[in-house]
Amino acid sequence: ILNVEQSPQSLHVQEGDSTNFTCSFPSSNFYALHWYRWETAKSPEALFVMTLNGDEKKKGRISATLNTKEGYSYLYIKGSQPEDSATYLCAFRAGTASKLTFGTGTRLQVTL
C-alpha cells in the first residue's frame, strides 16, 4: 500500500492570508501527482496534474510545486478568499498504472 500523506489536516485562515499545504508521497516509481479541490456535497474537481520534477503550475491565485526526488508537493493559495474554503486532496500515481492513491486531504476554512 502506497503512503500518501497531507499536512496539516485542517487549516483556518482569515480572508487575505496566504497559505500553503504539503503532500508527501513515495519518491520511487513516480509517474504523476494530482491536486484536487473538493467542496462539501460536490465532486472533487481537478486543479493540477504534475509529472516532471521541478514542475510549477498556476491557476489564478493557486499554485503548486513538485519535487519528485524527495517526494513532496506544495500547494499555495495567495490572498485566500471565503470561496477557497474546501478540502484539498493530493493523489499519487505510480509507474504507468491508472490507479491513484489519495491522501486524506487538507481542509481549509477561510473566514472574513
Next chain:
Amino acid sequence: NAGVTQTPKFRVLKTGQSMTLLCAQDMNHEYMYWYRQDPGMGLRLIHYSVGEGTTAKGEVPDGYNVSRLKKQNFLLGLESAAPSQTSVYFCASSQGLEQFFGPGTRLTVL
C-alpha cells in the same frame, strides 16, 4: 455532455439487503473507478476497470462486486450490505492522466 453521473444520490439499506450503484459516463473513457470516502480516510479505491469487460480489485474490494458490460457504465454491487459499508461512494472515469468524478452516492446501512 453530462460527464459522470451516479444513480441513486442517496440510499438507506438494512443490514443484509443488496443493491447496485450505477455509474455512467458519456466521454467515451476507457478507465472507470469506484471509490469510497469515509471521514479521516480520504478516497479509497474499491474496484476499477481498464476497459469494457474488464475489472480489477483496488485497495478495499471486500464485500463489493463490479461489472463493466458496456463501456459507458460501471456498476458497483453490494450483495449483503453491512453497517461498515455506510459511506459516500464516488465513481470516476479517465482517458489520460486526469480523473473526472461523479457527484457521489450517500449510502447508509442500518
